[in-house]
Amino acid sequence: MSIFEYNGSALVAMVGKNCFAIASDRRLGVQLQTIATDFQRIYRIHDKVFIGLAGLATDTQTLYQRLVFRHKLYQLREERDMKPETFASLVSAILYEKRFGPYLCQPVIAGLGDDDKPFICTMDSIGAKELAKDFVVAGTASESLYGACEAMFKPNMVCYSYDYNLEAEELFETISQALISSVDRDCLSGWGGHVYVVTPTEVTEKILKGRMD
Template identity: 25%
Template sequence: MASISNYAMPQEQPGYSFAGSAAASHSEGVKQHAFYPYTDNGGSTLAISGDDFAILAGDTRMTSGYNIHTRYQPKLFKIGDEEDSRIVLSVVGYAADGNALKERLDVIVKMYKYQHGKTISIKACAQRLSTILYGKRFFPYYVHAILGGLDEDGKGALYSYDPVGSYEREQCRAAGAASSLIMPFLDNQVNYKNQYDPTSGEGHNLQPRGFEALSQDHVVALVKDAFTSATERHIEVGDGLQMMIIKKDGIHETFTPLKRD
């Protein structure tokens, strides 16, 4: 009997599985084997930058389907030496790939300081992360990454990535299971999308609302509101809110309980 191997990745097969019986063609007597190495472990992250700070946040729930594996899985990681780190990486998607990506970037940043005698800039680190992701494009890290820090002028800088390394600097970004719920909220409250100054005229003469620098306290409140609302509508988000505030004097980490059901 002829043996045919098919290495396609069936989306209906979550987690590690050999889907031989599901893909079998009984009419021809041919058995197909498929291996899908990825799974989505749920959760969400978001990031917002300010004039002199950047805030990254993520929930701590780790799921697979309807199962909660743990309620205390962090999605935010400090990159570089603990004492002088000013860079945070958030990863959401496949937790194992997220941990592997974090470890790889962390080693590269530490080696950079050892070789050059100075800490890497957020711009250079963002480019290096893009190179890492692109180098794995044929078997990519199954994560949505956001990198945050302070730029050369001391302003908050955020870079969001797709799984194969394309990236851009943004004012705010949400990722993960509840990104479709959180991002419209950020577009309204941070990016002021489709908002106009009512005193600028009437009809087509209305001018877009001008950019306003948000205070740190206001951004923290927006982050908490975003995750509080997301936990009401999405079963893969909840348990705890991990938040890292990057400032010139260091990274300040907080933890806030969220809904556990």
């Protein structure tokens, strides 16, 4: 077993029309033994930038603390929040700096940039970025997530919860169904899901119930 699979994880980020969603599973395991069912893998850097960290749980928490520290320094110096592209470059630089003894994690970064244009990317443990215009995935469930997202994704999905038509939460529904169906095919992740849907005006956080076996 790879050390990246030791704790199990499933992460996915998906873009919509001037919005994005990022979701993760909630299981923390030691190989096939479940330790916790409410583990946090998605972190808010500020209201328009989120990062999900898949991989070894201890390394993900250490890396998150370093990123918060660096972002606060940036806020003090620049008197503004980081753009998602800038934050992705920061994460990449921090990971590459430790390339000879890397943090054993795969980040998924999602944010809203200029003109509320959604930005998503993922990278490997030494900071090689992979940009996408539709969705990115990471973790032990990434193979089944690719298949589910390929089947379900469509461009310009909306996610405005105050618009009570049938398509009002289309992006939330799509990412949730992709996550739940994928973790059911991976024994190292699961036990529900954690979803953030981010628009220019609000952040919606929801917990999904999934199979508990």
